[in-house]
Each structure stands twice: as C-alpha cells, then as structure tokens.
Amino acid sequence: MALDPTVFIHDKALCESEDIGPRTRVWAFAHVMKGARIGADCNVGDHAFIEAGAVIGDRVTVKNGVLVWAKVTVEDEVFLGPNMVFTNDLTPRSAFKTTVDAWVPTLVRRGASIGANATIICGITIGAEAFVGAGSVVVRDVPAHALVVGNPARCIGWMCACGERLSADLVCGCSRRYRLVSEEAGLVPTS
Numbered sequence: 001m002a003l004d005p006t007v008f009i010h011d012k013a014l015c016e017s018e019d020i021g022p023r024t025r026v027w028a029f030a031h032v033m034k035g036a037r038i039g040a041d042c043n044v045g046d047h048a049f050i051e052a053g054a055v056i057g058d059r060v061t062v063k064n065g066v067l068v069w070a071k072v073t074v075e076d077e078v079f080l081g082p083n084m085v086f087t088n089d090l091t092p093r094s095a096f097k098t099t100v101d102a103w104v105p106t107l108v109r110r111g112a113s114i115g116a117n118a119t120i121i122c123g124i125t126i127g128a129e130a131f132v133g134a135g136s137v138v139v140r141d142v143p144a145h146a147l148v149v150g151n152p153a154r155c156i157g158w159m160c161a162c163g164e165r166l167s168a169d170l171v172c173g174c175s176r177r178y179r180l181v182s183e184e185a186g187l188v189p190t191s
Contacts, residue, residue: 071105078108081116088122111161127186131159143186158187
C-alpha cells in the first residue's frame with residue numbers, strides 16, 4: 001500500500017508505517033514504526049517517536065520529542081506538547097520483560113491538550129477538551145474540560161473548547177456555556 005501523494009515525509013525522517021492519512025507531515029528525525037496509525041492532516045515534529053500499535057487520529061499536533069507508545073490511542077484534534085511522554089507499562093523491569101498483552105492502554109479524547117514535558121501514566125483516559133498543564137504528571141483519569149496541573153496532577157479549573165479557562169459560572173467569553181455532570185465525568189456544553 002502506498003502513502004497518499006499529499007503525505008509529506010522529510011528525507012531525514014524514518015517512516016516505516018504505510019497507514020498515514022492524507023496531508024499529514026512527518027518532520028526530520030521523527031520515527032514512525034510499522035504498525036503505527038496516523039490520521040489525516042496531522043503534524044509530527046522533529047524527534048517524535050510513534051511506536052507500532054499507537055493510534056493517532058485526524059488533525060493531531062505531535063510536537064518535537066513526543067513519545068507515543070503501543071496501546072496509546074489519541075483521538076482527533078489533540079495537541080501533544082513538546083517532549084511530553086506516555087507510558088504503557090506500570091511495572092517495567094529490564095530483567096523481567098512484560099509482553100504487549102500486559103501493557104495498559106491509554107486514551108486521549110477528542111480536542112484535549114497536553115502541555116510540554118507532561119508525563120501520562122498508562123491506563124487512564126484524558127477527557128474531551130481537557131487541558132494538562134506543562135510538566136504535570138497525570139496518574140488518574142482527567143474529566144472532560146478539566147484543567148489539571150502538578151505532580152500528581154489535580155484539577156484546578158475548567159476549560160472551554162476554544163482554549164480559554166472558564167469562569168466560576170462555567171461561561172466563556174466566546175459565549176459557550178457548560179454544565180458540570182460530575183467531578184469524574186466533567187463538563188458538557190449547554191449552548
């Protein structure tokens with residue numbers, strides 16, 4: 001299977017996958033392994049690594065130095081900030097290798113943003129439109145539209161789909177309004 005002619009692979013990138021969507025760009029020194037899947041209109045920055053078994057949706061930005069391992073699924077329109085990393089093994093040991101079947105899946109829902117140098121521990125879900133602050137260490141599920149920061153990351157507020165922090169009444173300056181479903185589920189839009 002040949003790549004769509006609109007796909008751009010920099011001549012210094014290593015792209016072994018043939019499952020890359022139209023208009024996606026893979027820049028210098030990025031490595032996309034055979035068996036990785038990347039959607040349409042994505043941008044994969046320098047020195048990013050996408051392992052076999054990782055799934056990247058459409059219109060995803062993968063900044064420089066991002067590491068996406070097997071069993072990580074990133075839905076559409078997600079932003080992965082510079083040098084952020086995922087994990088996929090809760091108990092890694094060099095002397096006692098775990099099999100791929102034992103690795104724990106991670107899911108990043110549509111429209112979420114993960115800041116630079118954040119670490120996402122495997123087995124969690126980051127909710128739709130959630131925002132993980134730079135340098136945060138995420139060890140539990142993040143609700144939809146939550147703003148989480150720190151180590152371990154904790155919720156300090158809520159974010160609009162447009163990327164602005166919401167006021168206490170869950171209304172954004174862009175006119176979007178939200179309702180809190182629960183602290184675990186997060187927000188849903190009301191208008």
